[in-house]
Amino acid sequence: MTDKPGVVVTGVSGRMGQMLVREVLASDKLRLTGALERPGHAWLGHDLGEAMGGASIGVRVQDDPLECFARAQAVLDFTAPDATVAFAELTAQARAVHVIGTTGLERKHLDQIALAARHAVIVRAGNMSLGVNLLTQITKQVAAALDADWDIEIVEAHHNRKVDAPSGTALMLGEAAAEGRGVALADVSDRGRDGITGTRERGDIGFHAIRGGDIVGEHEVIFAAAGERIVLKHIASDRALFARGALRAALWGQDKAPGQYDMLDVLGMRPAK
Numbered sequence: 001m002t003d004k005p006g007v008v009v010t011g012v013s014g015r016m017g018q019m020l021v022r023e024v025l026a027s028d029k030l031r032l033t034g035a036l037e038r039p040g041h042a043w044l045g046h047d048l049g050e051a052m053g054g055a056s057i058g059v060r061v062q063d064d065p066l067e068c069f070a071r072a073q074a075v076l077d078f079t080a081p082d083a084t085v086a087f088a089e090l091t092a093q094a095r096a097v098h099v100i101g102t103t104g105l106e107r108k109h110l111d112q113i114a115l116a117a118r119h120a121v122i123v124r125a126g127n128m129s130l131g132v133n134l135l136t137q138i139t140k141q142v143a144a145a146l147d148a149d150w151d152i153e154i155v156e157a158h159h160n161r162k163v164d165a166p167s168g169t170a171l172m173l174g175e176a177a178a179e180g181r182g183v184a185l186a187d188v189s190d191r192g193r194d195g196i197t198g199t200r201e202r203g204d205i206g207f208h209a210i211r212g213g214d215i216v217g218e219h220e221v222i223f224a225a226a227g228e229r230i231v232l233k234h235i236a237s238d239r240a241l242f243a244r245g246a247l248r249a250a251l252w253g254q255d256k257a258p259g260q261y262d263m264l265d266v267l268g269m270r271p272a273k
């Protein structure tokens, strides 16, 4: 017997899914108890290790979340919004920690996740890296120090398979900038300019998305004023970074009370009120 928390990885064939599996298998603090993929996927029924091109690991890929989650203390979920909402309810039923990395979540998804968090620990972040979470705090401070003579623009770049824009990280940075300025992001967000847009509204926060090749994830927060510019930048060059953050969140969440948390809580970076 082992008392290491058991972990299920959802979307195991995905870019992040495979990275998470590798990190869990390499971990001496967690053990892999389940591997989930969507119904109809070619990996279903196969040994996960073999499906990933290696040796057998004795974990079969399956598509029944309920059965899978029942044996787990944590679910690492980097999939798609509708799947994540369904998993939130089932993970709460299993009283497992749900670590959500999925981005592109809309209000309706977030409301469902909040309901599930009444019964279970949910750690959700659009970016699980230390660097980006630190950058949100720096962005907030810089935005608080500058007035609206400084235009804020957020530029993000990702690989050509990414399906959502702006990225979850760009939105985190936008929220941080808006918070620093004491405004609501929804009131000042300006996305995807095209055509005769008119001049820039004072106080707006602009978002721009580049998609190309195999870019892992790059984010810039630009504060532009007359005659000068401050540029804050984060570059992720290895997805393992996000996976390691997710494992850390799964462990951190084991003894926490039900509720919604993010990586600032996990990393101990939440500023005092």
Ligand SMILES: NC(=O)C1=CN([C@@H]2O[C@H](COP(=O)(O)OP(=O)(O)OC[C@H]3O[C@@H](n4cnc5c(N)ncnc54)[C@H](O)[C@@H]3O)[C@@H](O)[C@H]2O)C=CC1
Pocket (backbone or CB within 6 Å): 010, 011, 012, 013, 014, 015, 016, 017, 036, 037, 038, 039, 041, 078, 079, 080, 083, 100, 101, 102, 103, 104, 125, 126, 127, 128, 129, 168, 242
């Ligand atoms: N928070 C963070 O630090 C990070 C978040 N992400 C986010 O994670 C998500 C996934 O990204 P990638 O791995 O690049 O995408 P991907 O497309 O490579 O993988 C998604 C996987 O989820 C699976 N999936 C979809 N619906 C499912 C269902 N109902 N049941 C089981 N599996 C299902 C797909 O079959 C696929 O294997 C995206 O939203 C992305 O933005 C990505 C990297 C870091």
Ligand SMILES: O=C(O)C1=N[C@H](C(=O)O)C[C@H](O)C1
Pocket (backbone or CB within 6 Å): 103, 126, 127, 158, 159, 162, 166, 167, 168, 169, 170, 216, 217, 218
């Ligand atoms: O889809 C990705 O790849 C990434 N998604 C997250 C986001 O939307 O910000 C995090 C990271 O940038 C990679």
